[in-house]
Amino acid sequence: MSSDLIEAYRGTRYTVLDADGIVVAEARIDELAPEVDALLDAHGAASGVFITAWNPRSEPTDDAVNAEAHARLVTHFEETGHVVMPHAGVGQDATWAPEHGLFVLDLSEDDATEVAASYGQNAVVTIQRGHPAALVLTGIMSS
DSSP, X not given: OOHHHHHHHHTOEEEEEOTTSOEEEEEOBTSOOHHHHHHHHHTTXXXXXXXXXXXXXXXXXXXXXXXXXXXXXXXXXXXHTXXXXXXXXXXXXXXXXXXXXXEEETOOHHHXXXXXXHTTOSEEEEEETTSOBEEEEOSGGGO
C-alpha cells in the first residue's frame, strides 16, 4: 500500500454520529480520543471499530453503489446483534467526500478485518478505551 494512502488514512477524522448526523465523538489514528472513551463507557463497551463499505480499495465509486454496499453492511451487523452507530470518515483533502460507515462496538479485530476485506476495504480503525486509535490493514492490497 502506498505511503500516500497510509497518510490519507492518518489524516482522516473518524467521527461517530448521532441519529441526526451530528458528530458526538471523534478519533484520529495514534491519538487518544476521550469523547470516544466516554461513548464506549456509556454503552458498557471496551472497544469500537470504524468500518465502511464505501469506495472499495480506496477507489472513488458511484454513490448508488456505495449506498447499496453500506445497506448490506448495516444488515450484516443487524444480523450479528452488534451495537452500531453511524460513522463518517472526513479526510483532510476536500476533494474526497466523507465516507459513511459504522462504528461497531466490541467487534474483534479479526472479525473487523474479515468483514472489511469482504467489502474490498484496505483497512479499519480500531480503538480500545483509554488507548489511541489504530489503523489496522486487512491485507487485501497485498493479495
